Amino acid sequence: MSTDVLMPALSPTMEEGTLAKWHIKVGDAVRSGDVIAEIETDKATMEVEAVDEGVVEVLLVAEGTEEVKVNTPIARLSGGSDTAPAASPPSAVSAPAPRAVKPAPEVAAAPVAAVALEADVPAGPVKKLSLRDALRDAMAEEMRRDGDVFLMGEEVAQYQGAYKVSRGLLEEFGDRRVIDTPITEHGFAGLGVGAAMAGLKPIIEFMTFNFAMQAIDHIINSAAKTLYMSGGQIRCQVVFRGPNGAAARVGAQHSQDYAAWYGAVPGLKVVAPYDAADAKGLLKSAIRDPNPVVFLEHEMMYGHEFDVPDTEDWLVPIGKAKVRRVGKDVTIVAYSRMVGFALEAAAALAKDGIEAEVVDLRTIRPMDAETVAASVMKTNRLVTVEEGWGPMGVGAEVAARVVEMAFDYLDAPPARVCQEDVPLPYAANLETLSLPSVEKIIQAAKAVCYR
Amino acid sequence: MARQAASKKPKAAAGSGPASDAPDGAELLAYYKSMLLIRRFEERAGQLYGMGLIGGFCHLYIGQEAIAVGMEAAKRQGDQVITGYREHGHMLAAGIDARAVMAELTGRAAGVSQGKGGSMHMFSVESAFYGGHGIVGAQVSLGTGLALANRYRGDGKVAFAYFGDGAANQGQVYESFNMAELWGLPIVYVIENNQYAMGTSLVRSSSETHLSRRGASFNIPGEQVDGMDVLAVRQAGLAAAEHARSGKGPFILEMKTYRYRGHSMSDPGKYRTREEIDEVRKTRDPIEHLQEKLESLGLADEAALRAIDADVKSIVSDAAEFARTAPEPDAAELYTDVYSEAAA
Ligand SMILES: Cc1ncc(C[n+]2csc(CCOP(=O)(O)OP(=O)(O)O)c2C)c(N)n1
Numbered sequence A: 001m002s003t004d005v006l007m008p009a010l011s012p013t014m015e016e017g018t019l020a021k022w023h024i025k026v027g028d029a030v031r032s033g034d035v036i037a038e039i040e041t042d043k044a045t046m047e048v049e050a051v052d053e054g055v056v057e058v059l060l061v062a063e064g065t066e067e068v069k070v071n072t073p074i075a076r077l078s079g080g081s082d083t084a085p086a087a088s089p090p091s092a093v094s095a096p097a098p099r100a101v102k103p104a105p106e107v108a109a110a111p112v113a114a115v116a117l118e119a120d121v122p123a124g125p126v127k128k129l130s131l132r133d134a135l136r137d138a139m140a141e142e143m144r145r146d147g148d149v150f151l152m153g154e155e156v157a158q159y160q161g162a163y164k165v166s167r168g169l170l171e172e173f174g175d176r177r178v179i180d181t182p183i184t185e186h187g188f189a190g191l192g193v194g195a196a197m198a199g200l201k202p203i204i205e206f207m208t209f210n211f212a213m214q215a216i217d218h219i220i221n222s223a224a225k226t227l228y229m230s231g232g233q234i235r236c237q238v239v240f241r242g243p244n245g246a247a248a249r250v251g252a253q254h255s256q257d258y259a260a261w262y263g264a265v266p267g268l269k270v271v272a273p274y275d276a277a278d279a280k281g282l283l284k285s286a287i288r289d290p291n292p293v294v295f296l297e298h299e300m301m302y303g304h305e306f307d308v309p310d311t312e313d314w315l316v317p318i319g320k321a322k323v324r325r326v327g328k329d330v331t332i333v334a335y336s337r338m339v340g341f342a343l344e345a346a347a348a349l350a351k352d353g354i355e356a357e358v359v360d361l362r363t364i365r366p367m368d369a370e371t372v373a374a375s376v377m378k379t380n381r382l383v384t385v386e387e388g389w390g391p392m393g394v395g396a397e398v399a400a401r402v403v404e405m406a407f408d409y410l411d412a413p414p415a416r417v418c419q420e421d422v423p424l425p426y427a428a429n430l431e432t433l434s435l436p437s438v439e440k441i442i443q444a445a446k447a448v449c450y451r
Numbered sequence B: 001m002a003r004q005a006a007s008k009k010p011k012a013a014a015g016s017g018p019a020s021d022a023p024d025g026a027e028l029l030a031y032y033k034s035m036l037l038i039r040r041f042e043e044r045a046g047q048l049y050g051m052g053l054i055g056g057f058c059h060l061y062i063g064q065e066a067i068a069v070g071m072e073a074a075k076r077q078g079d080q081v082i083t084g085y086r087e088h089g090h091m092l093a094a095g096i097d098a099r100a101v102m103a104e105l106t107g108r109a110a111g112v113s114q115g116k117g118g119s120m121h122m123f124s125v126e127s128a129f130y131g132g133h134g135i136v137g138a139q140v141s142l143g144t145g146l147a148l149a150n151r152y153r154g155d156g157k158v159a160f161a162y163f164g165d166g167a168a169n170q171g172q173v174y175e176s177f178n179m180a181e182l183w184g185l186p187i188v189y190v191i192e193n194n195q196y197a198m199g200t201s202l203v204r205s206s207s208e209t210h211l212s213r214r215g216a217s218f219n220i221p222g223e224q225v226d227g228m229d230v231l232a233v234r235q236a237g238l239a240a241a242e243h244a245r246s247g248k249g250p251f252i253l254e255m256k257t258y259r260y261r262g263h264s265m266s267d268p269g270k271y272r273t274r275e276e277i278d279e280v281r282k283t284r285d286p287i288e289h290l291q292e293k294l295e296s297l298g299l300a301d302e303a304a305l306r307a308i309d310a311d312v313k314s315i316v317s318d319a320a321e322f323a324r325t326a327p328e329p330d331a332a333e334l335y336t337d338v339y340s341e342a343a344a
């Protein structure tokens, strides 16, 4: 009896990987726990341990093969001691097929019918960068520029970042400026704010923003309010950054969008970029900003590559939205990963004769309501998209601003696409139902166009 | 809202009171089987994760089995357990159905949390198992609250709150310690010191690495225990539970242990060497340790061990098959359980 060894998924978001190295060869006896191979994902190289036991009959995928899909048989073992059904791909009758995580849509930069549309990046040399590396470069450049900037958080140094955003920074800047903390969010956020009060410029990384709830007191009570309470004496030049929003199947406590939470607080600036150029330019601006900035990243976007201006002084101003697609029929306002969804929806809507204008907020607070209102004055219809809950949400705020600024221009009530009003469920089918999708955006756009 | 005590505890756990000081042969065999079940279950869970059937984060308990199993023997009916996201083993040790645990991992309606919680958020009030928490350190305050309820009701129950060496640095742990001792709450804090918090070793995160001393400034007694030895765990657990139950307040047990696998399924594990892991596996493995004992005491021969092995494998295979084929939750379940419908 033989057992197939399948290409394993090694993270919540992995769909394929490189089979970097085999540690076994044909004829080897493999025991459970032996390292059989090394697999490279976009984040890291991982060792794969055998679960089944047996003798290696054949290696089905050669060392160095790239883009090996999860669940592809990569080797076959013979004579295993038990009847592990692991080999058979999960296709049992009543079982839903395992859902591959839907990647964020790859949206081409150039939208159709671009009129007076800012290019995604200015003319000049560009290089392709993943969001992960763009963020890293932003921090590295600012740390080179200013000795008061330092990075502190869990696993940022030796581990190179839980999501590998700080890769290489410890090597370049040393452990005085790239500091691993214990798991004590409330404590190290407070230390960060205190150091900022003393004039340093900390970047505080939260492994994810879910854990920043431990520290939210310092973000709001200490960082956001001190300038005001001290009559302008003490400022807090600090950036709180990390992944925000839903990853994939990580459940209710690890999947929350905090844009609306921090967006409600005077004294904070809140940024949530979509592409790598904005991520880099906005993070550099955030680090230089004399105020506390909450910088919301998205785990599902870290691996995505975009063109980024190849220059050290690429700055994107905080507080300015960006029209990413020009259209005349409906305005879709989104931020962070949802911008990609909105662009994909707009492309589909165009096929049905609806030209959507997509506005990427980029900054949640201070919100660029002028750009949104100007768009609505042209299209007369508004759809907002956010990953978080609708009530008291970013979309609610956008709609309120539009009603205040462009009430007479609206031809339909604004529509909000957002997470269903429940904690995020784990089950794959319920999770899909719960989150915003391209399809939900298309439906909302059609509804406000009465189509 | 009186909680019913667990009805289907494993034989090893004494139903009527703490087991006597020396466990008998049947108990030893039950510990062996329980640890083996956890190990095989977790190996299979890792495999199902690799196949995409389990999503998100999945933290395996492999290497730490002796703690959940040994402590289970120190529990009485109705005593509560609460822990973090690395909780599959505690649930199996508490006798919770392997099918329901595995089906939660695959996100199916038959899972212990009906597929809505996932790997990190499993609960079974029927078995006095209060989760399954994803925020590092949260279970320590919550567990102390369970103990507060026990004292409030005077029902003689003890709460067991498990947490890691990394969690031991969270501020709320010390806020809880202070109140627990101040108010004499019946709780045993079980620190599962596997020496790493994700990629951070204990010495890189802790100024006091003897975690059993972490209660010193609150006057909470503590003890360091070989967490790879199920009998040592059981012994220490019985004494600590007795301390808490008799009204003397909290007790801290620091279990020295080791996790064999990565922090979660997506941990490249570059912060320690393969040799370090192999060394522990070779010299301190809790299951092999007990197996040798069983053999040397003449309590089980090879055939008997093989029979246990086969039994465990069939439980795990059955659970995996069940979890693969059971239906997902009904779409309408998306909106249930947000608010309780219980009468006000
Ligand atoms: C408040 C909070 N911060 C960070 C995390 C991310 N995280 C999950 S587990 C973990 C390490 C915990 O280590 P330890 O307490 O030693 O437990 P172990 O995983 O070793 O069982 C971290 C940092 C989290 N879940 N919650």
Ligand SMILES: [Mg+2]
Pocket (backbone or CB within 6 Å): B164, B165, B166, B192, B193, B194, B195, B196, B197, B198
């Ligand atoms: Mg640990």
